[in-house]
Amino acid sequence: MTATSLSSRSESPPSPGFFSRLGNNQAVLGILFILPSLIGFILFFGVPAIRSVFISFQDWNLLTDAEYVGLANYQNILELSFNPLASAEQNSNDVLPDDFDELLRVQIGDGGFVIGARDPRFYRALGTTVSYVLLNIPLQTLLALGIAILMEKAANSPLLRGVMILPWLMPNVIVAMLFIWLLDPTLGVINIFLQQIGIGQQGFFGSPDQALASIAGVNIWRHMGYTAILIFAGLKTIPKSLYEASRVDGANGLVQFLRITLPLLRPVLVFVFVTSIIGSFQIFDTVAVATEGGPAGSTRTIIYYIYEQVFERRINMGVATAASVVLFLILVTVTLIQIRTFQGNQSDLAEYS
Amino acid sequence: MKRRSLLVVLVVALLLIVTSVSAQEAVTIRYQLWDSNQLPAYQQCADVFMAANPGITVTVEQLGWDDYWTGITTGFISGEAPDVFTNHLAKYPEFVALEQLVDIQPLVERDGVATDIYYPGLADLWTREGARYGLPKDWDTIAVIYNVALFEAAGIDPAVMDEWTWNLEDGGTFQQVMAQLTIDTNGNNGLSPDFDPTSIAQYGFVPDGMGGAYGQTQWSALTASLGWTFNEGPWATSYNYDDPRFIQTVQWWADLNLVHGFAPSFEEVSSLGASTLFQAGNVAMTMNGSWMIGTFLGSEFDVGFGRLPSGPEGRFSMFNGLADSIWVGTQHLEESWSWVKFLASLECQSIVGASGVVFPAIPEAAAMSQQMRADAGVDVSAFVEQANQEGGTFLFPIADYAGEISTIMTEAMDAIALGTARAEDVIPDAAAEINDLF
Structure with missing residues (x-):
């Protein structure tokens, strides 16, 4: 095998143009560029993802023999x-x-x-996750948009941008630990402050009505700076001449924002929405550290449910992977809807240039 | 040709490496535990063991409780679990079901290891159908921990704990003392008619949470004092959670906050935990296990340890015992077994006892632990007397599906503690769900 390929190569004419031909072939070059990340993707995402689809049809604890059970795992979590x-x-x-x-x-x-x-906890976890996304995303994106515009208009300094991104650089677990102390009902500084201004003690992570919102709050704080930087970068790509031209036409700030800024920011906003909504659906670390799904199951999000199936129960890989597949299908649907609705693959700037 | 010779060289080199590794005598045993307080004592045991067995190296690894069990589970799967590890009664039935523990009964018989040198019952907790999955290392009981200064301020003699009582009707003298130690922001205590349960300056008692399925440091002492049992003994296939005695006790426990205001709310206790609140200094009492003695002694004020209240059927504490187990995936079974034998021996348990951190499974070593505390002026007899009292303890419930049971009960108990549900409404459903598991 080796010998033949060696000989065949020696028979072919000397090819000084091999690499240049390669360089001219756009498709080959493209594949070469993404090859490193493609290998990582296939090895660490593709293979496990496909494997978990197979596992979702089995009753398996990873240690003893697996048993094929057909759709039973899906029935267990989905059947009503x-x-x-x-x-x-x-x-x-x-x-x-x-x-x-x-x-x-x-x-x-x-x-x-x-x-x-059959397992009401799965549907409740889905509901909890959707509530979480609704608590998390709109406020986070609005705040980020506001901050980005402020940074562009008023206070654009590298130091400020560095400070904005700081919470995002902190490990999630540390952020959660920090807020456990800050928000503690008796010993936390935030509650002491609230009591002093007459608002009284709040349960935060310990109260079933506030725990999910508290977790959303923590993550809004963590992610809004990062999101603001992304939107800020998008703002920078909008040509100033458009604003000047519109001012000549008599447009005020609000009209400019609605007719120029928002439409031209659309591709960036779609990216922000798609990635942050996916991330939000996958909320886990803050829950695992701050509330462990409690109190009374009020913060059991879908990923925490999956985690419980493996680490708190008898390694129910079948149920855990089935739930993961369901979550995957939900995320694909949500993402496709977003991209279709907001036409995230097109930019209005393309027509402009 | 060139390539082939390179291959030969490579293979030879590889063989040399492999043979040189196997020629080395030294075997390394990885040992894991979760309690950082016990790490020094077990490191000392390992040093003594290694000195006596020059061919074996023992590395002691310590991880926090949650990471510990996650690590053990993932270790089973990835093949990286420790050779020997500290095991818990709430966890080991699952590991048996997953076929991950070595049955050491044949080794015990072969080497004639005595299993009757421990506190009665401890060794048997680790057996099932003739198989044995660990040798006992230590035990723990529950007692009341109190803030000495707050008792003095209220003019209560801690000796009251030697004969205080508890019952479902009015909570007995236990509840009275609790009331007397609770002070509202107007300075009235819980016995006064002017007491305002909604505005508390000092709590009489902080419960260590709601206790989930076992209530080890919470209600289990009280339910036992009514004659209630979790199940019909080890490896039972049904639980008695739907018993009215259990349901009413759990509601009483939650009402300490919800109705009486003698205890902080579940919200307040749940995030940082009861011991942190107690150590903040404005709570008079809490209940906890003997493994926490060292932590409580680290408070910035004087603490004392008192007996549990005695109920209609007597005074009882849950008796929990840890053991060392061998993982089936170990490459060095004989060496691991020698290490386990040593951990379970009087020699190692005396070292642990002398540290005073926990009570070893062998009574002589446990007495050393009590003596060490006494020498330091601390009276921990509340824990030891409970263990020594004839029939004064009941065993931690052992059954399959502990993880499932915990998840189901914790959810129901949280709801009761928060006041969003009554025990009589949610516990029967939870009990039915649990009994359906088997």
């Missing part, structure tokens, strides 16, 4: 059962089939219905 109620007083457990627990009970007059799930 709809049960009408005969009367308002009827106990939910009387109408639910075996193996099903109450997910939602709706009472309409004298009747109503109960929706049961």
Whole structure:
């Protein structure tokens, strides 16, 4: 094998132009450039991802023999059962089939219905995750946009940009530890301050109503500077001449923002939305450190649910991977919708230039 | 030709490396534990062991509780778990189910190792159907930890703890003392008719959380004093969580905050923990395990250790014992076994006992631990007397699906503690879900 390829190469004419031909071939060059990251992607993302799809059809704890169970893992997390109620007083457990627990009970007059799930925790975790994304993303992006515009208009200094990005440079676990102390109901400085200005003690991570919002708050603080820098870079690409021309046409600041800044920022905003929404759906570290999914399961997000299946339970790899596949499909759908809706692959600046 | 000769050279070199490695006698055993307070004592054990066994090197590794178990689990899978590790009763049934622990019973029989030198019952906790998965290293009981100055300020003699009582109806003298030590912002204590439970300056008691499925440092002493048991003994396949005695005790525990205001809220306790709140200095009492003695002695004020309250059926503490287990993936079973034998011997346990950090499984070594504290002027007899009292302890419940049980119960217990659900509404459902696991 080696001998043949050697001889065949020696037969071919001396090729001083080999590399230059290679350099001229755009497709080959492109592949060469992405090759290092492609190898990493296939090895550390592609292979495990495909493997977990296979595992999701098995009952396996990684240590003893795996057993093929078909769709049972998906059934366990996804299957719902709809049960009408005969009367308002009827106990939910009387109408639910075996193996099903109450997910939602709706009472309409004298009747109503109960929706049961095999593992209501999965759907609750999905709901918790969506609530988290809604608490996290809009505020974070708005604040980042505001900061970016301020930086561009008023205070553009490298030092300020450095400070903005500082929270993002801190490891998540340390940020969470820091806020456990800051937000502690009795010993935390924030609560002492709140009590002094007359707002009274707040539970934050310890209260089921505030824990999720507290985690969102921590991550907004952590990510808004970084997001602001991204948007700031986008602002820099908008030609100043457009603003000058519009001013001549009589446009005020608000009109300029709505008609020039926002449309031309669209590709950057789409990138920011896509990456931050995916990241937000995958919230885990702050939860794991600050609340461990509690209190009373109020911060059990989808990734924490997956983690629990493996590390808190009997290494349920099948259920964990099935849940991961479901999350993957949700993220793909959400991302495609975003890109389609906001046409993130086109830039209005292309037409301008 | 050139390439082939290079290959030969490479293979020869590789063989030389392999043979030289296997020719070396030294075997390294990795040993893991989670308690940093115990690290020095076990390092000392390892030094003594290595001096006696020149062919074996023992490396002692310590990780915090959460990382420890995550690391053990991932280690099983990646093949990087330690040869020998400190095991917990709440965890080891899962490891048995996953076939990750060496059954050491044949080795115990072969070497004639005595398993009756420990506190009664400790060695048996680690057996199932004739197999044995660890040798006992230490035990722990629960007691009341109190702030000496706050008792003095309230004019209460800590000797009250020697005969205080608890019951479901009015909480007994335990609750009375708690009330007397709770002071609102107007200076009234919990016994006064003017007491305002919504505005507290000093709490009488801080519970160590809600206790999840086991309530080891929380309600388990109280439920036991009513005659309630978790299950019908080790490896049972059903739990008695739906018993009214259990349900009412759990509600009483939550009501200490929700109704009476004698204890800080669950929100306040959950993030930094009861021991941090206690050490902040404005809480009179808490309940915790003997492994925390050193931590509490590190407070900036004087602390004392008092007996648990005695209930209708008597005074009981949960009795938990740790053991050292060998991982099935070890490459050095004989050396690991020698190390485990040494850890379980009077020689090593005396070293641990002399450190005073925990109570070793062998009574003589445990007495050394108590003596060491006594020499330093600290009375830890509340823990030891409970262990020595005839029938004064009950064992940590051992059963399959501990992780599942914990997840289910913790969620229900959190809701009760927060006041969003009543025990009688959520516990029966949780109990049914748990009994469906088996």
